[in-house]
Amino acid sequence: MxxxxxxxxxxxxxxxxxxxxxxxxxxxxxxxxxxxxxxxxxxxxxxxxxxxxxFLPNTAKAATAPNPSASMAFISAALSTGLATIAAGYAVGAVGSSALGAVSEDPNILGRSLIFVGLAEGIAIYGLIISIMILGKV
The missing domain is CATH 1.20.58 (Methane Monooxygenase Hydroxylase; Chain G, domain 1)
Structure with a gap:
């Protein structure tokens, strides 16, 4: 090893x-x-x-799910968080670059552009909340 x-x-x-x-x-x-x-x-x-x-399978073993439907809940929670963060990354990239271009032309709109970037970051938080709600039902 x-x-x-x-x-x-x-x-x-x-x-x-x-x-x-x-x-x-x-x-x-x-x-x-x-x-x-x-x-x-x-x-x-x-x-x-x-x-x-x-080398790691001997030390790291998967835990068994409490019931068969719990595994689907874990997968759906992971998908909701993962897809939401991918979407948030794409949105922040698009909105952030546009906001930088707009602020470089007119510095007075910095506050409004930050609001749009914050809204794009909120997508990841929504996905995390959904996954917490899913895991709360298991």
Whole structure:
């Protein structure tokens, strides 16, 4: 187990140093090093996946649901929170960039643009409230 973690940390460190080298040196070797970085990230992901599949199942065991319908409640709570945060991220990205453009043209509308950004962030809170309500019924 420690060998897998050591190899993963070594690959991660070498990838970071290669990125620093690319940012400072550039040139012809940058293409080769970028390929090496992609390969090292792939190997790193495989090592982490192997670690998670082979070493952690003995320590982390899933809890059993109290009844069969509880598993569907857990899935629906996770989906409501996850989809709401994805939608909120998209909304904040769209509204926030538009608000920045509008504020750069007219600084007097900063307060109104912040209200719209706050409304977009509220989508995630609504999803969290729904998931809490679902989990409260289980």
């Amino acid at each position: 420690y060998l897998v973690l050591f190899i993963a940390m070594a690959i991660c460190g070498l990838t970071i140093f290669a990125g620093i080298y690319i940012s400072h040196a550039g040139g012809k070797n940058a293409v080769k090093i970028k390929r090496w970085i992609k390969a090292s990230v792939a190997v790193y992901a495989v090592l982490i996946a192997a670690f998670l599949m082979f």
